[in-house]
Amino acid sequence: MKQKITVLGSTGSIGTNTLDVLARHRDRYEVFALSAATQVDLMLHQCAEFRPVYAVMASAAHARELADKLRDNGIGTEVLQADDALQQIASHPEVDAVMAAIVGAAGLAPCMAAARAGKRLLLANKEALVVGGALFMDTVRRHGATLLPIDSEHSAIFQCLPEDRTSWPQRVDSLLLTASGGPFRQRDPSTLSQITPEQACAHPNFSMGRKISVDSATMMNKALEVIEARWLFDMAPDRIQVVIHPQQIVHSMVQFKDSSVLAQLGTPDMRVPIACGLAWPQRIASGAAPLDFARLAALTFEEADAVRFPGLHLSWQALRASEGTTAVLNASNEIAVSAFLDRRLAFDRIHAVNLRTLEAVSPPTLGSLDDLLALDAQARAVAREVAGQWSL
Ligand code: NAD
Numbered sequence: 133m134k135q136k137i138t139v140l141g142s143t144g145s146i147g148t149n150t151l152d153v154l155a156r157h158r159d160r161y162e163v164f165a166l167s168a169a170t171q172v173d174l175m176l177h178q179c180a181e182f183r184p185v186y187a188v189m190a191s192a193a194h195a196r197e198l199a200d201k202l203r204d205n206g207i208g209t210e211v212l213q214a215d216d217a218l219q220q221i222a223s224h225p226e227v228d229a230v231m232a233a234i235v236g237a238a239g240l241a242p243c244m245a246a247a248r249a250g251k252r253l254l255l256a257n258k259e260a261l262v263v264g265g266a267l268f269m270d271t272v273r274r275h276g277a278t279l280l281p282i283d284s285e286h287s288a289i290f291q292c293l294p295e296d297r298t299s300w301p302q303r304v305d306s307l308l309l310t311a312s313g314g315p316f317r318q319r320d321p322s323t324l325s326q327i328t329p330e331q332a333c334a335h336p337n338f339s340m341g342r343k344i345s346v347d348s349a350t351m352m353n354k355a356l357e358v359i360e361a362r363w364l365f366d367m368a369p370d371r372i373q374v375v376i377h378p379q380q381i382v383h384s385m386v387q388f389k390d391s392s393v394l395a396q397l398g399t400p401d402m403r404v405p406i407a408c409g410l411a412w413p414q415r416i417a418s419g420a421a422p423l424d425f426a427r428l429a430a431l432t433f434e435e436a437d438a439v440r441f442p443g444l445h446l447s448w449q450a451l452r453a454s455e456g457t458t459a460v461l462n463a464s465n466e467i468a469v470s471a472f473l474d475r476r477l478a479f480d481r482i483h484a485v486n487l488r489t490l491e492a493v494s495p496p497t498l499g500s501l502d503d504l505l506a507l508d509a510q511a512r513a514v515a516r517e518v519a520g521q522w523s524l
């Protein structure tokens with residue numbers, strides 16, 4: 133029997149890479165549902181190729197446009213348009229696995245729906261876990277969902293860790309997340325205020341969505357990944373370290389109690405962690421080129437510079453603070469990055485907005501998804517106000 137897959141955020145960088153891998157294995161997988169925010173024409177193209185049962189767009193206007201075009205092209209995909217349409221396609225009884233590739237906290241509710249329905253959940257959408265934290269992990273556990281990391285660092289760590297989770301505390305010493313250092317690893321920190329969105333989005337090794345590209349440039353991406361690792365692997369924050377590795381060949385490492393270190397290597401191509409998550413514990417072809425060791429240049433490692441990347445350390449601070457602080461950090465960062473991409477905020481103010489918002493918002497006790505979404509909304513409002521004060 134073929135596995136039925138829902139791809140949330142199918143028009144994005146992870147979404148299109150996922151469809152690339154799925155297209156290589158039509159004997160194993162079929163696409164059940166796709167979702168996107170606004171890209172109607174790309175979605176039409178994807179529906180024509182994969183013939184999903186359902187497609188979801190983020191607004192009624194885009195949904196109508198897609199439905200008209202599908203009808204004109206004789207494609208039978210049904211466009212769902214309800215507030216909970218993403219939750220529906222993430223938890224539908226026929227679905228085996230959900231690729232969570234929406235960007236930002238907007239992906240939290242559908243991730244939680246997939247977890248509650250006990251699905252195999254392939255998590256690229258790191259912000260969902262950063263916001264969801266303990267509640268997200270409890271939901272996964274209580275409903276017997278299978279959570280598999282797609283973020284390349286976490287996929288690497290997952291592949292290096294022993295399969296028996298109960299043995300981790302006794303065997304594992306620490307996790308070493310590698311970071312590319314982004315496009316400004318060697319830039320004079322006094323010039324960071326002049327960086328444009330185009331420069332920030334020109335990542336040296338990868339083509340990614342604009343939000344994660346900016347996060348890579350500030351290293352807030354790594355801060356979010358430290359938080360993600362804390363939850364995925366139930367690891368104390370002080371046992372998670374970050375090391376810069378510009379070549380992005382070593383995707384991350386696990387250090388054991390005897391100081392032995394296991395690393396996972398590969399060409400920097402997101403189809404590798406995607407294929408790994410889809411097929412686990414089996415292995416399928418990903419389409420990525422294998423490493424050619426004879427032609428590989430030196431692999432180098434260096435410490436992250438706290439002056440150039442002040443945001444990185446917010447992850448450990450937020451994890452030590454009260455529950456919900458990581459949700460505040462994420463919301464603030466989403467607002468600050470979007471203001472920077474709209475040319476309303478200087479690059480080096482992203483961190484300043486995050487700091488101010490963290491100071492201004494004290495998270496209440498959190499018991500439910502609604503509590504988290506309310507805190508997310510509150511932090512966004514504060515961050516918008518702070519960013520407005522520094523508006524260009
Ligand atoms: P992207 O911007 O290229 O794609 C985002 C997708 O989500 C698009 O399909 C878009 O239409 C959809 N979307 C955006 N906002 C939405 C909303 N409010 N409601 C519904 N749909 C919405 O982003 P990406 O680079 O593919 O990243 C997706 C996620 O994967 C992010 O959380 C990112 O951090 C993570 N990730 C990406 C990479 C990468 O190489 N691109 C690597 C690791 C992790």
Ligand code: MG
Binds near residue numbers: 283284285357
């Ligand atoms: Mg990553």
